[in-house]
Amino acid sequence: MSYFLNGFEQLTPLLILVLIAGAAGGVILGAIPGLGPAIAVAVLLPVSFTMDPVVGLSLLLGVYSASIYGGAVPAILINTPGTAVNVLTTFDGYPMTRRGEARRALGLAYSASFIGGMMSILALTMLSQPLARIAATFTSADYAAAAFLGLTLVTLAQRGDLLAGIMMLGLGVFLSSVGFEKVFISQRFTMDIEFLRGGVPLVPTVLGLFAISQAFALIAGDETHVAEGKARRSTLRELLEVFHYPVTLFRSAGFGVIMGVLPGVGEWMAQFFSYELAKRGSKTPEKFGNGAPEGLIAAEAANNAVPASAMVPLLSLGIPGEALTAMMMSVFLVHNIIPGPTLFESQPEFVGALYVAMFLVNIFAVVFLYLITPWLIRICHLDQRIIGAAIFPLVLVGAYSINYNIVDCYIALTFGLFGYAFKKADLPVAPILIGMILGPIFENRFRQAMSIADGDWTIFVTRPVSLGLLSIAALILLAYLHTSFKERARNES
Amino acid sequence: MNSDPQIAEKRRWRAAVAGAVFLFCVAMLYLAPDHSGRTPPGTAYYNAAWLLPVAALLLAGVAALVVAAKSLRAVRRDRSALTFDLRKWGPAALAASFAAYVQLTLLIGYTPATAVYILALFQATGLRLWRHRALAVAMAIALQLLFLDLLDIWMPAPVYDLVGMFRQG
Numbered sequence: 001m002s003y004f005l006n007g008f009e010q011l012t013p014l015l016i017l018v019l020i021a022g023a024a025g026g027v028i029l030g031a032i033p034g035l036g037p038a039i040a041v042a043v044l045l046p047v048s049f050t051m052d053p054v055v056g057l058s059l060l061l062g063v064y065s066a067s068i069y070g071g072a073v074p075a076i077l078i079n080t081p082g083t084a085v086n087v088l089t090t091f092d093g094y095p096m097t098r099r100g101e102a103r104r105a106l107g108l109a110y111s112a113s114f115i116g117g118m119m120s121i122l123a124l125t126m127l128s129q130p131l132a133r134i135a136a137t138f139t140s141a142d143y144a145a146a147a148f149l150g151l152t153l154v155t156l157a158q159r160g161d162l163l164a165g166i167m168m169l170g171l172g173v174f175l176s177s178v179g180f181e182k183v184f185i186s187q188r189f190t191m192d193i194e195f196l197r198g199g200v201p202l203v204p205t206v207l208g209l210f211a212i213s214q215a216f217a218l219i220a221g222d223e224t225h226v227a228e229g230k231a232r233r234s235t236l237r238e239l240l241e242v243f244h245y246p247v248t249l250f251r252s253a254g255f256g257v258i259m260g261v262l263p264g265v266g267e268w269m270a271q272f273f274s275y276e277l278a279k280r281g282s283k284t285p286e287k288f289g290n291g292a293p294e295g296l297i298a299a300e301a302a303n304n305a306v307p308a309s310a311m312v313p314l315l316s317l318g319i320p321g322e323a324l325t326a327m328m329m330s331v332f333l334v335h336n337i338i339p340g341p342t343l344f345e346s347q348p349e350f351v352g353a354l355y356v357a358m359f360l361v362n363i364f365a366v367v368f369l370y371l372i373t374p375w376l377i378r379i380c381h382l383d384q385r386i387i388g389a390a391i392f393p394l395v396l397v398g399a400y401s402i403n404y405n406i407v408d409c410y411i412a413l414t415f416g417l418f419g420y421a422f423k424k425a426d427l428p429v430a431p432i433l434i435g436m437i438l439g440p441i442f443e444n445r446f447r448q449a450m451s452i453a454d455g456d457w458t459i460f461v462t463r464p465v466s467l468g469l470l471s472i473a474a475l476i477l478l479a480y481l482h483t484s485f486k487e488r489a490r491n492e493s
Numbered sequence: 494m495n496s497d498p499q500i501a502e503k504r505r506w507r508a509a510v511a512g513a514v515f516l517f518c519v520a521m522l523y524l525a526p527d528h529s530g531r532t533p534p535g536t537a538y539y540n541a542a543w544l545l546p547v548a549a550l551l552l553a554g555v556a557a558l559v560v561a562a563k564s565l566r567a568v569r570r571d572r573s574a575l576t577f578d579l580r581k582w583g584p585a586a587l588a589a590s591f592a593a594y595v596q597l598t599l600l601i602g603y604t605p606a607t608a609v610y611i612l613a614l615f616q617a618t619g620l621r622l623w624r625h626r627a628l629a630v631a632m633a634i635a636l637q638l639l640f641l642d643l644l645d646i647w648m649p650a651p652v653y654d655l656v657g658m659f660r661q662g
Contacts (some may be wrong), residue, residue, distance in 0.1 A: 163556045163563075167514060170553025174521070177546035184542055186531030189521065212591070219618055220583030386628065389614040392591055393607040393636050396598065401646045409595045413588055420584045425506035435549070443545045450539035 003344070004125040004359070007352025010054065018055050019357055022062020023364035027372075029063065030070025037067040053335040054350060058357035060328055065117060065307045065358065066365035072109040072300055073369075077102060078387060080214040085306075087210070087430050088271045088299035095291030105296060106373060107238030110366055112249060112297040115242065116304035117362040119253040120260065124308045125355050140448035141459045145466035147442035149473040153276050154434040156480050164427050172435020175200045183447065195407045202436060204399045204408040208415025209422070209429045211395050216420045218388030245294050248278045252298040256305025261312045272434070274302035276476075308358045314339055315351065504567045511561035518554030522547065590614070602651035603641065608633035 030037065051059065071086035076093030089109065096105035151173075155165045178189045179199030190196040242249055252274035259270035278298035279288045288295045314329060332339050337347065344351055399412040422429050453459035460466045521528075530542030538544065590613070597606040611629035615621070637656065640646045 163560050164511075167511065167553050167556035167560055170518075170549045170551075170556060171514065173549035174518075174546050174553060177549065181530045181542045183540055184531045184533065184536075186542055187528075188530040188542060188546055189524075189528050191524075191528065216584040216587050219587060219614065383620065385615070385618045385620055386625075389611050389618075389629075390632060392594060392610065392614075393603075393632070396595065396603070396607075397636070397640050397646060397648070400648060404647055404649075406595060406599065406649060410592065413591050413595075416591070417584065417588050421506065421510050424503070425510040426503050427507065427510060439545065439549070447540055450537070455537055455539060 003348055003352040004355045005352075006349060007354070007356035010349055010353035011356060015055055015058060015353070015357070016360070018051075018059050019062050019360050020364050020368075022059045023066040023361050024368050026063040026066025026361075027070035027365055027368050030067030031073045037064045053331060053337055054353045054357070056331050056335075057328060057354060058361075060331065061307070061311075061354070061358055062361045062364075064328075065304070065361045066368075068304055068307065069110070069113050069117075069365045069369055072113065073106065076105045076109060076296075078214070078218075080391075081210055085271065085303045086299075087433070088275050088303075089296060091275075091289045091299070092292050092295035095289075096293075096296070099291055101291070103373075104238050104241070104293075105291075108242055108293055108296050109300045110369055111239050111242035112252075112300040113304040114362060114366045115249055116253040116256055116301035117308065117365075118359075119250070119301075120257050120305040120308035121355065121359050121362065123257045124312060124358070138465060139463060140445045140452065141463050142465040142469070144442055144445035144449050145460060145463075145469040145473075147438045147445060149469045150272065150434070150438050151442065152473045152477060153272050154431050154438075156276070156476060161428065162484075165431050168422075168428055168431040169435045172432035173439035174435075175205070175432070176436040176439035177443070182444065195405070195411075200436070201403070201408055201411060202433075204412040205415050205436065206433060207395045207399050208412040208417075209419035209432065211391050211398075212412055212416025213419025213423055213429075215388040215391035215395075216416060217423060218384040218391075241293070242297055245297050247281065248274075248294045248297050249301050251281075252278060252301040253305045256302035257309045259302070260306035260309030270302040270306050271299045274298040280476075280479075311354070311358070315343060315354070501568070504564045508561055508564035508568050511557045511564060515554055515557040515561055518550045518557060522550050522554065525550070598651070599649055600652050601655050602653075602657075603648045604633050604637040605655045607636055 026037070068085060071081055072089050072093065075081040075086040075089035077097055079090050079094040081087045081090055093105045093109065096102065151169065155162065155169050174189075176199070178196055179187070180197060181188050187197060252271075255274045255277070256270040259273065275288075275295060275298045278294050279285045282288065282292070282294050284292065311328075329339065337343070337350065395412055395416075396409055399408040400406060419429055449459055450457075460470060525543060525547055529546055532541045532543060590610070594606060594610040597609060600606070601609075608630050611632055612626060615625045615629055641648060
């Protein structure tokens with residue numbers, strides 16, 4: 001906490017200006033479908049190298065955190081997640097918009113995001129070192145069990161459509177295995193096609209499955225949605241409605257914090273854990289996916305709780321947990337700052353300034369979002385064909401700028417066609433992405449754990465953490481099967 | 494029996510997509526012995542390169558087969574409700590147009606290609622007022638200013654750099 005308080009002394013007008021610019025830019029970039037934090041941070045990375053390390057990192061952190069705030073807006077208004085981590089927001093946010101409750105949905109999303117972000121910063125400043133110590137004790141078996149639990153939850157989240165969920169998850173895991181495999185450095189399913197050697201790229205896949213397929217649907221006239229008649233900001237009552245669901249709110253934010261600390265887990269598992277738990281704990285689980293406020297709160301509180309806590313392993317251990325913190329690590333290295341336990345002793349003012357930067361970014365982002373809501377909400381009033389047409393040039397830039405490779409645009413287009421077919425068939429696309437992300441984590445950690453144990457499976461049940469995680473997976477699976485059998489018996493009778 | 498045309502259409506799509514996924518999985522499993530990576534002799538099974546992709550393909554394939562079979566059964570029941578309306582070729586045409594847009598970008602540059610593409614899309618989809626045309630050009634210029642000028646994103650160098658020629662006067 002002392003780092004945080006000392007951090008205020010490091011504030012300069014330039015730093016505040018950069019934070020405001022980062023928050024505003026992040027919100028806008030996040031709100032543009034296909035231009036999520038990864039692209040925004042990647043684009044700004046070379047710019048940040050020229051700045052003072054605190055200022056440069058603050059800019060990147062501002063864009064990272066604020067883009068997740070902004071990503072909720074198109075997810076709620078036009079059923080297209082602005083960033084990949086806003087996928088679950090579409091489940092309940094968009095149905096609320098269709099019901100004419102866009103303002104309420106935005107108010108809930110802003111408040112839940114703000115609480116999630118603030119809890120994350122609170123946890124970071126107060127618990128960063130103890131939490132990092134716990135995460136550091138995780139073994140490969142624990143990580144493999146965590147990934148397995150995530151895969152199980154994602155499949156079971158497709159309630160009533162379990163087989164479709166398994167099919168899509170299997171496809172996602174398969175796609176993640178394409179390219180070079182790491183143990184024997186051999187090619188898997190590349191079919192001697194050069195661009196597949198690096199694997200199926202995630203960002204063009206996300207752009208295709210979500211953005212291009214949505215553009216197709218918008219232009220082809222498959223999508224119709226009802227916008228609110230008046231474009232106004234959420235009222236105070238709508239912003240405070242989030243506190244009507246305190247358990248969902250704080251549990252989801254708590255999960256986000258824990259998942260953010262675990263390297264390689266991040267927003268995806270945080271929101272799916274939270275969403276599934278909120279659904280199971282709800283008195284009206286059937287409303288989830290059809291515009292349940294609790295579902296929206298769970299998704300937004302959890303994914304906004306991740307950015308600050310994702311910095312814990314980077315700052316405390318020097319281990320970047322995912323792609324975005326890995327990009328930020330390069331800023332440390334360019335400025336010859338070594339992240340790790342010694343950082344807290346050698347550069348306390350730097351750590352403090354980062355804490356304060358993250359704190360202020362959350363405030364700036366939510367204030368900026370609130371102020372521009374009337375303009376953002378106008379997206380709903382725009383002709384669908386205009387929104388659809390605008391998505392294509394954004395996708396072209398987004399897909400190309402990752403690797404500066406035009407092939408990525410065609411990959412995005414291909415997945416756009418797949419995404420459109422999945423949309424028409426009412427098949428869930430989120431499990432494909434989860435499979436692509438968790439598949440490699442599970443495979444690598446599973447191989448490591450089994451190699452360490454010399455092929456002894458009991459390693460997964462002798463470790464308390466992995467045993468606990470696998471027990472949770474088994475219990476949830478049993479509960480699901482029990483409910484399904486009961487429902488089937490009731491239908492037959 | 495459900496005779497709702499929308500549900501019937503959804504089931505038809507589902508049967509087709511799940512069937513395609515099943516065939517894809519079977520094809521990949523057939524190719525797996527030659528394409529699932531190198532696993533040296535004596536490698537423990539848990540380190541085998543083929544383990545994850547083959548397990549994933551089996552999982553996806555079996556699930557796809559069941560989904561396809563279920564949907565196909567429902568499609569047969571709902572056959573009377575199908576209209577076989579083939580007029581909606583929108584997405585296929587849009588996909589082809591996007592591919593043409595990418596090629597146009599390589600030819601004349603991002604901004605002119607974007608202006609031409611959005612104009613064409615607007616025209617094709619019935620947005621034919623002057624304000625729509627102005628909007629298309631404004632969008633292209635705004636994207637040029639934001640991405641290429643402000644954010645300095647590199648786009649492929651075009652064969653004919655119209656923006657460069659314009660700037661040089």
